[in-house]
Amino acid sequence: MDAFYAAVEQAAKPSLRGKPVIVGGLGPRGVVATASYEARVFGVHSAMPMAQARRLCPNAAYLTPRFGLYRRVSEVVMRLLRELSPLVEPLSLDEAFVDLQAGGAEGDMGRWSAGTAREAGERLRRDIRAATGLSGSVGLAGSKMLAKIASEQAKPDGLLVIPPGTERALLAPMPVRTLPGVGPATAQALRRAGIATVGETAEAGEAELVRLLGRAHGGALYAMARGIDDRPVVAERDAKSVSVEDTFDTDLTDRARIRAEVARLADRCVARLRAAGRSGRTVVVKVRSYDFSTLTRSETLRGPTDDPAVVREAAARLVEGVDTTAGVRLLGVGVSGLADFTQEDLFAQTGARAAGSSGTVRPPSPDPPMAADGPGRGGRGAEAVRRWLPGLDVRHARYGPGWVQGSGLGRVTVRFERPGSPPGRVRTFVVDDPELESSEPLPPWDGQDSEPATRPNVMSSSEAGGPAPGTPSP
DNA sequence: TCTGGGGTCCTAGGACCC
């Protein structure tokens, strides 16, 4: 999917179509998750600090991510992929491999040609647009690596076929960074050895690459550089670890506060573990200091657990052994070594479930009820700001559905529009206006009256009118 | 106003075992 999070927001918020939209963390230490193509023109891209993005593109709409909505849209797209073939390997919410060959016949002899594959790809792109109003790009090739490179080249809103036999010639002039798995460090190591392109990588030979990069990475890179990749498409892979982490708006130094945050993170981690029906044996704590140096400490238990008290205690022990006096900007808790069930105390566990509790088995200290609310991130004046995060859907008793454009100084600004409506107008309220309430996201295809199949194309953003949707800074 | 959050895979050293 092209600029997925930003594109979903543009589909859901008519006034943002054709305008720069930046989705990501809105706090002082946030980064960009996705920038719309209109924002990329200004040099904004994923993983860029939000502060830098605001300098480059001050008039963009800055929105907080709505993962629940993106997940729903993603499910619609993944369902379309599964109609092509049962063998679908999602890489993330917005990207997947499809093994067309496993989907059975296409064409006379049950074989795919470049032509029939292209037709299927174009049909898929049309179906995705009809179902979601969003554009996706398709890469078609004989392996996962090449299909990925093809889809990358096809973006945005395109399709590219790499016919068998043309791979090496196509790859040779490309920079090594094009190959998946080659990041800044690998590119640097290769550059020092005078290797800059995929062709030069292939010429270097396996022995040289292994010497530079190690057994596994060097060997894999040598194969990829020659267009060789026989990794299968794998539909379902069990998760191998579960983790949660928080970066704090300001560094933490208080020991008691750090202990409390670690306990909260442990509870959140276990909640996710349990929701997945898993348990784990190794508890990991992650600490990032004021200077961004990061360390992990882990402890392996005698058997797998999904008991919050057990994970909390292990995490507390681990963080106790870390010097946090100079200030901590991030804390994380994770569990790995996952198993499908818990060995200890199955009876107590089922008892707790039957009682509808996400809590643990009885033991000594009853859990303090988990704070229902977000990451207690050292912010002040939090209450109202938290409720009116830019981008979230709201409903006003008189004006109907809309979304928060910004808030601050006791005010909240709302744009009244929804998927399928014309671009709406803006009104400002006091933050505690009793007629204003937060509401569930409306998916892009939930426009009031029209068929999803046609609507998304009819809106021309150029006639939207109204000023650029900058968000008043919180 | 410098740097999120959730993952995967690999490497390397030490403990431990046969």
Next chain:
DNA sequence: TCTGGGGTCCTAGGACCC
């Protein structure tokens, strides 16, 4: 009574991806 050669598990860190 101057030193083997595996194998596995655990811990820590790092590269990379979306």
